[in-house]
Amino acid sequence: MELGALIFDVFGTCVDWRGSVAREVAVAIPSVDAFAFADAWRAEYQPAMERIRSGGRGYVALDDLHRENLEIVLDRFGVTCPDPAQLARAWERLAPWPDTVPGLAAMREKRIVAPCSNGSIALMTRLARHAGLPWDCILGAEIARDYKPKPQVYLAACAALRLSPDRVMMVAAHNDDLHAARAAGLRTAFVARPTEHGAGQVTDLEPDAAWDANATDFNALADALP
Amino acid sequence: MELGALIFDVFGTCVDWRGSVAREVAVAIPSVDAFAFADAWRAEYQPAMERIRSGGRGYVALDDLHRENLEIVLDRFGVTCPDPAQLARAWERLAPWPDTVPGLAAMREKRIVAPCSNGSIALMTRLARHAGLPWDCILGAEIARDYKPKPQVYLAACAALRLSPDRVMMVAAHNDDLHAARAAGLRTAFVARPTEHGAGQVTDLEPDAAWDANATDFNALADALP
Known part of the structure; x- marks a missing residue:
């Protein structure tokens, strides 16, 4: 065929994604290692989707998972960011x-x-x-x-x-x-x-x-x- | 906002749609009034969708409705067409x-x-x-x-x-x-x-x-x- x-x-x-996200992280949160932060953010991607794939959670758009995962990673790095909703849209x-x-x-x-x-x-x-x-x-x-x-x-x-x-x-x-x-x-x-x-x-x-x-x-x- | x-x-x-479909009808079925045929084909569009909107039929893509409606209109005009699947794709x-x-x-x-x-x-x-x-x-x-x-x-x-x-x-x-x-x-x-x-x-x-x-x-x- x-x-x-x-x-x-x-x-x-x-x-x-890595270089692009790191560039935005570096501007939004100058105190962190931007590549390490981008990698940590991305590392939450598969576990978040796995809860949906396994049926433990209904379908949630990746936009929302990115936003949730950003909170997790901000906490882990012990930092805040002036506009997390704006940073979450770095993926756009x-x-x-x-x-x-x-x-x-x-x-x-x-x-x-x-x-x-x-x-x-x-x-x-x-x-x-x-x-x-x-x-x-x-x-x-x-x-x-x-x-x-x-x-x-x-x-x-x-x-x-x-x-x-x-x-x-x-x-x-x-x-x-x-x-x-x-x-x-x-x-x-x-x-x-x-x-x-x-x-x-x-x-x-x-x-x-x-x-x-x-x-x-x-x-x-x-x-x-x- | x-x-x-x-x-x-x-x-x-x-x-x-009307001029474009009529052009293809005129080639595929030279014996019919191509605009009348296009109008008749399009006239089947709302009734076919209404069966789905009303819940009388599950969702069927318009591609399939166009193909079904073509058969109805061919019958009504008392004509055949060498390749109806090809003509049905005139809508593309x-x-x-x-x-x-x-x-x-x-x-x-x-x-x-x-x-x-x-x-x-x-x-x-x-x-x-x-x-x-x-x-x-x-x-x-x-x-x-x-x-x-x-x-x-x-x-x-x-x-x-x-x-x-x-x-x-x-x-x-x-x-x-x-x-x-x-x-x-x-x-x-x-x-x-x-x-x-x-x-x-x-x-x-x-x-x-x-x-x-x-x-x-x-x-x-x-x-x-x-």
Whole structure:
């Protein structure tokens, strides 16, 4: 079957969340190590989603989880911040990797492109406007009302496009995202983002399975599409 | 409160469904009056949605309703068509009114813009690619799993953007759409499309209430936005 759409992980794959969040933390809370704070904030992301994935809590948008997690991390660092609601929205103001926007634009010439992120429709919409991400539509956790890597998030994206999973390619810098997408029947493409976690990153430097595509960046992935 | 987003009716307001569908009917079924066929096809639209709005049928995407309604109209006209599935997708290939794309682009410079149509995510996504509609995201019936003018469709669009209804403006060429949006708490803008139903159109030539905005076309509406 012909490929109909590419769907994308966003945090880390399309945008540099760590550097972008750290820049805002450095301004809002000058007394802390901004990268350590950004890492600690992000470390609350999986546990917060896991309570929802496991059924222990109904669906709550990531915007609200980011805001809650910010309070946890402010407490842990023993600091306050003048406008935590404003800082929580740093996740709407993340910078794209240099190849992201031209690569997405080139892919969009050939196929439907959409995020399949754990970010909400509101968050992905505002981030796309900030970063210039040229999506055709916004898919992801909110339309499934659950979080990746639950299979229904990938399947809801395919269903929303009225495409069978074998006609949709998940693009991510994280092998676990691709394992989950493949298990749901989607095609898979790996694009390494070796500095997502900083210069000392040790995870996801290489594909750990034979993904359908393996590209150095989004421009190379666009070139490789039929 | 500051206006945060504009959401749009699409069929008739953004695109000329009647002329576009008639063009495809004329090619697929040369023996019929293409405009009469397009009108008859569109006339099945409200009754098909009403069964869903009233709870007599679960949510079915408009793509499927269009396909079912095509069979009804083919039967009534006593004709066949070589590829009805292909003809049913004529609704993905509608032409925008001349001011739609530049007007939307100008509005998008100022505010979030999104469709709030009864078309599905898939249909709106493909139509946007065809017609060049520069949406920030795709909202509408599918995220509410019900059909306008039910209030939850307008409210689901606001909720997806995390904006209160008084910060969202519904733009439509149909007064009934605006009455429903206003009843749900949204702001309203009327843009007349006096040839949507052809040269003899008698409905929706003028606003029938004091809408928040009343513009001659999308460019004028863009200019009027703060």
